[in-house]
Amino acid sequence: MKDIAIKVENLGKCYRLGAKEEKQDSIVASIADTIRSPIKNYRKYRSLYNFDEADTDSANVLQALNDVSFEVKAGERIGIIGGNGAGKSTLLKILSKITPPTTGKTTIKGRVSSLLEVGTGFHPELTGRENIYLNGTILGMRKTEVDRKFDEIVDFSGIDEFLDTPVKRYSSGMRVRLAFAVAAHLEPEILIVDEVLAVGDANFQHKCLNKMENVAQSGRTVLFVSHNMAAITQLCERALWLEKGHLKQEGSVDEIVTAYLSAGTAGHSTWVPEEGKELIVACEVKMLGAKLNNPNDVKLGSIANFDSPLELQIRYEITKPSRNVKIFYRVSDMSGNLIFTSMDTDSPVSHGHLRDAGEYESNTRIGGFLRPGRYNITIGAKGGVQRLDQFENVLTFDVSSQGCPMVPVNRKGIITPVLDWQIKPAS
DSSP: OOTTTEEEEEEEEEOOOOOOOOOSSSHHHHHHHHHHHHHHHHHHHHOOOOOOOHHTSSEEEEEEEEEEEEEEEOOOOEEEEOTTTTHHHHHHHHTSSSSOOEEEEEEOOOOEESSTTTTOOTTTTTTTHHHHHHHHHEEEEEEHHHHHHHHHHHHTOGGGGGTBBBBGGGGGHHHHHHHHHHHTTOOOOOEEESGGSSSSSSHHHHHHHHHHHHHHHHTOOEEESSSHHHHHHOOOOOOEETTTTEEEEEEEEEHHHHHHHHTTTTOOOOOOOOOTTTOOTTTTTTEEEEEEEEEEOEEEETTTTTSSOOEEEEEEESSSBBBEEEEEEEETTTTTOEEEEEEEOOOOOTOOBBBBBBEEEEEEEEEEESEEEEEEEEEEETTTTTTOOEEEEEEEEEEEETOHHHHHHHHOOOOOOOOOOOOOOOO
């Protein structure tokens, strides 16, 4: 337990769903029900927190968490992911001592600060200056600590000219910036963060992300819940995947995020357009289909090793001779980030080349620089300067870590190229 900051053992949390109130059909019954109300209300209150094994199978009992166990080492950065209702926020509330567990126990070693709801404790009648001290105190900071960090907080929030204006006159964005600025300057041993990066404009979100990364790299233990997979992979080294209250999987952040985003979707190595939905661009091109193939092992289909690219074949028909046809594909990750675009006219030999009427195949290779994970391919065609038409995410492929040096697998970035370097003594 020496290097363990958080230990969760068989954690469970149940909530009793509200029952529909009974309506009485007579005055006498209503009077009798009113007399019995104190006893009924007391029993209802007790039932909210008392559960037995039979209750967990009841239709009016929700198991927000069910037998969750894991450990977090001191200094680890853990991302917690899952769909809405998976139990992520409930887990953080239990760890923050906001709500007690129904079953199991948690052991926490170190001072904990929670960023669960940005802006909790702000008073609209007080100025921004006064609310910095109020909110800092609520979050566990001493006055001397707030004094020392006051200028940093104001500079981070960017609301210095409104500092002595009542918060009730702030825009919602200004309140969020001020609230996060206070919370981001906490110095706990364990920081628990719940989806706070989904607020503010794009520039402020980027600023928050950089601040959170600095906190994470300072050696503090961080538990971070977010639906932003890019933020999870950037900030965290390990991830927990919750689903319907259960801990479905835990492991390295890349492995868990890839598994989560890929859940319920199989790789698609072949695509043929639906009849009547073929792509026709400027009456010159008709898309016929596309296919992915692993040249080293046809059984793998849409799975590539890091060091062995896939072959992409796009079939189409030219309806009349043209020099303007361009066939393209785009690769994006499962979070929707565009990785790159390529066209079959990128080669100087093929650029502006006359294509007679007939069926064609454009072939290329993909791989050798993509991070291990799952990717989508969008294909389409362009006729001269005509509007670009395309079929979205018609092919899916996976890149395994096999053949990748150990260090690049853990590097940050959208792609992971292994480049040639030359090292020699300086002249």
